[in-house]
Amino acid sequence: MELFDSHTHLDMKHFQRDRERVIQRAKDAGLVGMVTSSIGDASFRKTLGLISKHQGFIFHSAGCGVSRLTRHEAEKIITLTRKYAKDIVAVGEVGLDYHWVKDPKGRIAQEPLFHMFIELATELDLPLVIHSRKAEAKATEILENSFSGDVVMHCFDGPPEVAKIVADNGWYITLPANFGKHRNRIAAAKILPLSQILLETDGPYLSPDSERNEPCKIIRGAEALSKLLDDSIDQIASATTQNAIRFYRL
Ligand SMILES: [Zn+2]
Known part of the structure; x- marks a missing residue:
């Protein structure tokens, strides 16, 4: 079985003491790759070391901590992203x-920063x-008006009417391993075709049990989706893995 x-x-510091063992456990659990997401300047630099050590297995998506982002931090991330x-x-x-x-003011203030990253992706x-x-x-709404590339709505938890918009645009969602606890996520998993669903x-965070979450637990999401869609776990694993490889162009 191939998982991603x-x-x-x-x-993150949660993996400080056993990061290499976490990566090995992921390989042992059948993962063929993973995308690690940096959330700022320092996180970006740390991730550079990780991906060079695990080329072809760990890939880098460069982002930010959305709720605490400042213009200064956004500019630093954008400069690094262009460079690498x-x-x-x-x-x-x-x-x-x-x-x-x-x-409301804080919410509106996030929009120009979001646009800076949309322009960067373009x-x-x-x-x-x-x-x-x-x-x-x-x-x-912002994405429909300002971006024409591929989009994944990470940990999507929006209502069914928004899931429908995501589906119609040909965008993707990711489902976390504990998605079965969330009504909107279950609905979205049925609204989007399997070809537009990724697992994360x-x-x-978002552990399916009481312990720290880590990549090898992706199997739990595959199991939950297999039950929900009444499809074999192999079929779910291979479809979601192929979707991730296509989306990230690996
Ligand atoms: Zn995240």
Whole structure:
């Protein structure tokens, strides 16, 4: 069985003590690759070391911490992304966060920063990985108006009407390993065709159990999707892996 973790944060301090063992466990569990997402300047630099050590297995998507992003930080990330563009597979996660940012002014202030990354993805001809927590409708509206490349809505949790827009645009969603606990995610998994669904762990976050999450647990998402769609686990694993390889152009 071939599995792929399309979004994790391997550079984080949660993996400091056993990062190499985490990578080995992923290989032992049948993963053929993973995309690790940097979320800032320091995280970006740390990720450079990781991908050079694990070429062909770990790939780099360069993004930001959406809820705390400043213009200064965005500019630093953009400069680094341009400089290392040939070793980057996507811009993101970038987008809008209405979960942590509740004040309307703060929400509006995220939009020009989001546009800077949309322009960067266009300039570098890279796909976009979108963070849209509680802001799915606004994020898709902005993307429809300003981006023509490939889009994945990471950990998509929007309502069915927005899932429909994502499906109609030919964009992708990722489902985390614990997606079965969320009504919107279950609905989205049925609305989008399997050819537009990727699996992710978002490790160390969104664990399907009480322990730290890590890439080898991607199997839990494959199992849940296999039950939901009444498809064999091999079929789900191979389809979602092929989708990730196509989306990230690996
Ligand atoms: Zn993430």
